[in-house]
Amino acid sequence: MDVTERRPRAGAMAGRALRAEWTKLRSVRGTWLALAAMAGLTLFLGLLSATLSRSDVNRGVLTVDQFHFVHRPLVGDGSVTARVTAQTDSGAWAKAGLMLKASDTSGAAYVALMVTPDHGVLLQADARTELRGGSGGAPRWLRLTRAGQSVTGAESADGVAWRDVGTVTVPGLPAEARAGVFVGSPPYVHFVQFPGEYRRYDPTIGAASFDHVAVSPSGPAAAWQDTDVTPADPRDPPPPLDGGLPNLPILPGASAWHDDGSVTVRGSGDIGRVGLGGIDIADLDRVKASLFGVQLGIIGAIALGALAMTSEHRSRTLDTTFAMQPRRSLVLAAKSVVLALVVLAAGLATGVVSFLVTQPLQETGGFGPPVYPSHSLTDPVVLRAIGGAAAYLALIAVFSLAVGTIVRRTAGAVIALLTLLVVIPVVVAGTSDAGDGWLRRFTPVAGTSILQTTQFPPGSNETVTGPWTGFAVLCGYTAAVLGAAFWLLRRRDP
Structure with a gap:
């Protein structure tokens, strides 16, 4: 009987505490000044960054055409068929499959149907079109069928039931094209921090086994030929980033035919263009950049959080608060909830405005497709980043409230x-890339990782930790400091 009577009373006390803290927060002019500072600084830094940043990467080389090709002529309309029986996992975007190509030179018109270890079946034409097939990799039957300038790609799990991946038009295919199987393995891309951060491309080599390889009809010179397709004058070291994709020397490929008619092919390199087949050279996370201002906007969140408690210490109104509500932990909990909700709401509104305003400015500065993909406000990663930015500001405000509760002096807490x-x-x-990376892994600053929407290659200081991992670090710090504040608040005088 006593328990059932206490529950409504506890709920009513919590409700009164929340209303009281909301009334105090909204009635103080400093609250709105701090929120205005948070929003204004966030928008200012985001707009400044978007206005001043420039990129010429989209004007550089955006295509690559390097792989090992085992081929013979295909005269007129016809088809090439094979089963990819196995493929080594030399990279998530390693490619093995069929190809029709105008010649065996890099840059010639082509259409390719391929399997990848992690991204299923792809139909690609002239580094401009890419269609996705099934999600499975090897073993997989593949077929390209030519009718004039149109080529249809199909896939099958058993060689009996076929499913079209799609049809593409390849205007540059001559009457006699080269047809066969190919293997490519993209370079391993990682960042080197000294001297200065730059991308390093280390070539890799992949392998795949094919059987039931057939080109029909084939030309009079029907012998199979091996070619490492690569530009005549590779550039090494690679050009600066504004030169686009580097054109690197590839590792020598080879093929070996077996008695049962199957063939094993080894090859290096990649095929496609930026935005197709996993090729990416972006050096900017556009969504994160649009929300970059929160790193300055936290000044407003810090001021608001610290003042929520220290101002009551300074004015001695905390004595009155505790007289009306003796449960000090309930007072701090109510302050935390109200503060977090207010900052969260303001942060969400600011994040949406900042994203919408900075996106066109970024494209004006050269940060547009294909190197830097466009995003919609409704994209899941954008919603997560905007919501995460608001949550980051809210947690910083609560963290600051806890520090203010412990320190009890406005100047000391804010400084x-x-x-x-x-x-x-x-x-x-x-001053230090290593130190910056450490801070963004192991201190409350790690919470900014929630803004990330682009995964950069290993070694990049842009992605030192995952979005949720870094955010969890901030949550842990906030919980620890808030716990200390609860403990101290119950054990010392106001």
Whole structure:
């Protein structure tokens, strides 16, 4: 009987505490000034970054045509068929399959139907069109059927029931084209931090086994030929980033025919263009860049969070608050909830505006497709980043509230927080890549990883940790400091 009577009373007390804290928060002019500062600084830094940033990468080389090709002539209309029985996993986007190509030179018109270890079946034409087939890799039957300038790709699990992947038009295919099987293995791309951060491309080699290889009809010179398709003058070292894709020397490929008519092919290189087949040279996460201003906007969140408690200490109104609500933990919990919800709402509105305003500015500065894909506000990664930015600001505000509760002095709390969350990260980012990476892994600054929507190659200082991993680090710090604040608040005088 006593328990059933206490539950409504506890709920009513919590409700009164929340209303009281909301009334105090919204009645203080400093609350709205801090929120305005948070929104204004976030938008200002985001707009400044989008306005001043420039890129010429889209004007550089965006295609690549390097692989090992085992081929023979295909005269007129016809088909090439094979089963990819096995493929080594030399990379998620390693490619093995069939090809019709105008010649065995790099840059000649082509259509390719391929399997990949992690991304299923792809039909690609002239580095401009790509259609996706089934999700499975090897073993897989593949077939390309030519009718004039149109080529249809089909796949099958058993060689009996076929499913069309799609039909593409290849205007550059001559009457006698080269047809056969190919293997490519993209270079391993990673970042090197010294001297200066730059991409390093290390060639890899892949292998695949084919059987039931047939070209019909074939020309009079029907012998199979091996060609490492690559430009005549590869550039090594690669050009600067604004030169586009590097044209690297590939590892020598080879083929070996077996008594049962099957063939094993080894090859290096890649085929396609930026945005197709996993080829990516972007050096900017456009969504994260549009929300970059939150790293300055936290100044407003810090001020609001610290003042929510320290201002009551300074004015001695905390005595009155505790007299009306003796459960001090309930007061701090109510402050935390109200503060988090207010900052979260303001952060969401600011994030949406910042994203919508900066996207066209980025494209004006050269950060557009195909190197830098466009995003919609309704894209899941965009919603996660905007929501994450608002949650990051809300957690920083609660973290600051907890620090203010522990320190009890406005100046001390704000100076400590600004030093920890703003000054040190800015100084370290400008002086030490290693130190910057450490801060963004193991300190509350790790929470900014929730803004990431692009996965950069290994070694990049842009992705030192995963979005949710870094956010969890901030949550852990906030929970620990807030727990300490609860403990101290119950054990000392106001």
